[in-house]
Amino acid sequence: xxxxYVARNPRVAARSLDGEMMIMSGRDSTLFTLNKTATILWQxxxxxxxxxxxxxxxxxxxxxxxxxxxxxDAETLARDLASHGILQISAEPIVCGGSK
Amino acid sequence: MIGLLEEMTEKALARNIPLSVQLDLTYRxxxxxxxxxxxxxxxxxxxxxxxxRLLDEMADAGVFILTLSGGEVFLRKDFxxxxxxxxxxxxxxxxxxxxxxxxxxxxxxxxxxxxxESIQISIYSHRPEVHDAVTLVPGSLKRSLEAARFLxxxxxxxxxxxxxxxxxxxxxxxxxxxxxxxGVECTLDPTITPMMDGDRSVLKLGVNQDALRQVFRDRALVxxxxxxxxxAPPAGENALSALPCSAGHTTCYVSPYGDVFPCVxxxxxxxxxxxxxxxxxxxxxxxxxxxRSIRMKDLSTCSSCSHVGTCTRCPGLAFMEGxxxxxxxxxxxxxxxxxxxxxxxxxxxxxxxANLVQIQIAPMQPAVPTSGAIA
Numbered sequence: 001x002x003x004x005y006v007a008r009n010p011r012v013a014a015r016s017l018d019g020e021m022m023i024m025s026g027r028d029s030t031l032f033t034l035n036k037t038a039t040i041l042w043q044x045x046x047x048x049x050x051x052x053x054x055x056x057x058x059x060x061x062x063x064x065x066x067x068x069x070x071x072x073d074a075e076t077l078a079r080d081l082a083s084h085g086i087l088q089i090s091a092e093p094i095v096c097g098g099s100k
Numbered sequence: 101m102i103g104l105l106e107e108m109t110e111k112a113l114a115r116n117i118p119l120s121v122q123l124d125l126t127y128r129x130x131x132x133x134x135x136x137x138x139x140x141x142x143x144x145x146x147x148x149x150x151x152x153r154l155l156d157e158m159a160d161a162g163v164f165i166l167t168l169s170g171g172e173v174f175l176r177k178d179f180x181x182x183x184x185x186x187x188x189x190x191x192x193x194x195x196x197x198x199x200x201x202x203x204x205x206x207x208x209x210x211x212x213x214x215x216x217e218s219i220q221i222s223i224y225s226h227r228p229e230v231h232d233a234v235t236l237v238p239g240s241l242k243r244s245l246e247a248a249r250f251l252x253x254x255x256x257x258x259x260x261x262x263x264x265x266x267x268x269x270x271x272x273x274x275x276x277x278x279x280x281x282x283g284v285e286c287t288l289d290p291t292i293t294p295m296m297d298g299d300r301s302v303l304k305l306g307v308n309q310d311a312l313r314q315v316f317r318d319r320a321l322v323x324x325x326x327x328x329x330x331x332a333p334p335a336g337e338n339a340l341s342a343l344p345c346s347a348g349h350t351t352c353y354v355s356p357y358g359d360v361f362p363c364v365x366x367x368x369x370x371x372x373x374x375x376x377x378x379x380x381x382x383x384x385x386x387x388x389x390x391x392r393s394i395r396m397k398d399l400s401t402c403s404s405c406s407h408v409g410t411c412t413r414c415p416g417l418a419f420m421e422g423x424x425x426x427x428x429x430x431x432x433x434x435x436x437x438x439x440x441x442x443x444x445x446x447x448x449x450x451x452x453x454a455n456l457v458q459i460q461i462a463p464m465q466p467a468v469p470t471s472g473a474i475a
Contacts (some may be wrong), residue, residue: 011215013193015164018115022108022164024193026215029257031104 006054006078006087007047007094014042027085037063038077045087047094051078108164112350117162118382119350122364125151125182126171126356131199131235133222135265135305137293138171145356148178150374152185154354157378159190165217169197169364171356180210187214196220197261200247201240208250219251220287223260224267226274234267248284258284264315265292265305276320288321291430293365294420306430312437331439332410339409340397347415348391352382362391366416368424391415394425401427405444407435 008014011026021034021042034042037059044054055071063070081087088094112119126145127138146154158166166186173179173196186192196211200221203211211219221244225231231241251258260279262272272288279286292306307315315321322328343349347363354360358374360381361367370388371381382388394415397403400423402413412435417428427445436442442450 010188012191013164013187013217014191015159015162015193017108017111017117017119017162017164020111024164024217029217031108033104033108 003091004051004075004078005047005049005090005093006041006045006051006082007090008042008045009086009088012086023086025085030084032084032086037073038081041074041077042081042087045078047088051075109346109350112162115162116383117350118158118352119163120165120167120346121158121163121352121354122167122169123151123154123354124169124171124356124364125173125176125179128175129170129172129199130175130201131172131237131240133224133235134267135234135263135292135302137295137302139296140171143357145176146358146374148181150358151178151182154358154373154378155182155186155190155192157373159192161379161382164193165195166192167195167197172202173198174202174207180214183211183214183216187216193217197222199235199240199244200251201237201243203247203250205250208247208254208256211251212254212256216256218257218259220259220261221248223248223262223275223278223286224265225271226278227271230268230271234265245278245282248282252283258282260284260286262286262288263292264288264290264307264311266307267305269307269311272315273318273320288315290315290434291414291417293417296367298420300420303430309433309437312434313440316434316438329438329440331441332407334406335396335408340395340403342396344394344396344399344413344415348388352388354378360385360388362388363416365414366391366419366424368416368419391424398425399427400425401445401448402443406441407432407439407443411435411443 009026013024015022019039021039023032023034040058040062041054044058051074052071055074056067059065059070059074060067078087078089082089109119127140128142129140168183183194187194194216196216196219198219198221223231223244224234228241232238248258260275262275264272276286290307290312292303294300295302316329317325319325347366352360352362353364354373358372359369360371360373361369368387368391370385373381396408402408402411405411411431413431414428415424417430418424418426421429427443429445432443432445436446
């Protein structure tokens with residue numbers, strides 16, 4: 001059971017380009033693009049919905065993937081995005097998750 | 101990052117998305133730069149609510165890079181409200197263009213908190229007597245450099261933007277050295293833009309061929325001089341099918357009054373966001389679509405020019421000369437200075453009897469300052 005919460009970092013710039021998310025890090029202006037799975041995670045990262053729930057409701061509903069495996073992949077992805085300053089992750093709900 | 105941005109730009113182009121927009125928040129300014137093309141009177145700037153609505157529309161249209169410029173943006177009392185909305189509510193990647201003389205420690209810290217991609221500051225010389233003679237504001241260089249230091253101390257990316265003119269021709273290396281010393285980036289542009297009302301008298305501030313030739317052979321500026329100054333190979337089908345520039349394709353410009361143009365340097369009105377949706381103008385304006393339809397092979401003189409594959413031709417400057425499909429003489433001069441080979445436009449002008457007539461007539465009509473007489 002994962003207690004991880006994820007929130008979009010309000011300091012990044014972001015725009016969906018035909019379903020593909022463009023993100024510019026506020027830390028060093030590095031540009032990233034997110035694939036479909038990462039885009040779903042990004043858009044659902046409101047800081048209050050647990051990652052496990054996001055995986056079940058958004059990712060497993062979209063892709064034919066086993067829930068446990070999807071959650072492990074999502075955690076890895078969330079930590080990777082957090083290492084670039086794109087997402088915030090916490091064991092507690094994140095109140096100021098920020099922007100739309 | 102450049103590679104990824106190019107990739108995203110290609111996608112935006114294919115999907116007709118305006119990836120990058122410059123929005124001038126005001127034409128008012130606290131400097132009076134001798135080369136400026138703007139009318140600094142306020143003729144009815146968009147109100148805060150109008151700008152917020154425009155930002156909503158631009159975000160929905162897919163605009164990612166938003167350049168806020170002017171005039172001087174910090175003269176707007178609602179500037180930080182607009183900046184916060186753009187960044188934190190609508191998640192634009194924001195670039196600022198400013199003279200920075202109103203930025204002190206507090207403003208620099210606030211900009212850092214909001215987060216911008218870069219702040220471009222106009223610096224015309226490293227010497228106060230030269231810079232201040234361009235801005236016509238005593239003490240402006242000192243204030244701008246202090247601001248640059250405040251911004252740098254906040255970890256922000258600062259870029260000095262220098263315009264090469266007769267007045268500061270000797271100082272561009274000094275500006276670059278100053279930028280290096282301060283750890284900021286530096287750009288140099290020899291382009292002088294005619295006034296928005298069509299007055300071309302400011303063009304006399306531009307540097308001449310000899311100076312351009314010298315600048316284009318400065319290794320510190322251009323890198324490999326032989327490569328930079330090389331004559332382009334004959335243009336193939338790809339070069340002739342290419343787009344003249346990104347104006348109207350992935351970029352556009354919005355004035356403080358809501359007018360939408362293909363580019364800040366392309367004053368062809370295509371609609372107004374006060375009465376039309378931004379996306380409707382972008383997609384359906386006949387004028388925008390006309391700009392969008394032009395390929396290099398459609399250009400009246402340039403398509404047969406030996407420089408067509410490498411020229412920096414600006415369609416907006418060509419438009420201001422009277423024909424958006426015609427040559428941009430300033431860029432012809434640059435190609436000539438770079439390679440030593442005159443452009444098709446320069447050769448045509450030399451052959452043109454009309455020019456000879458202008459040269460003869462000009463001294464007889466001193467009260468009529470035509471561009472032909474100046475040239």
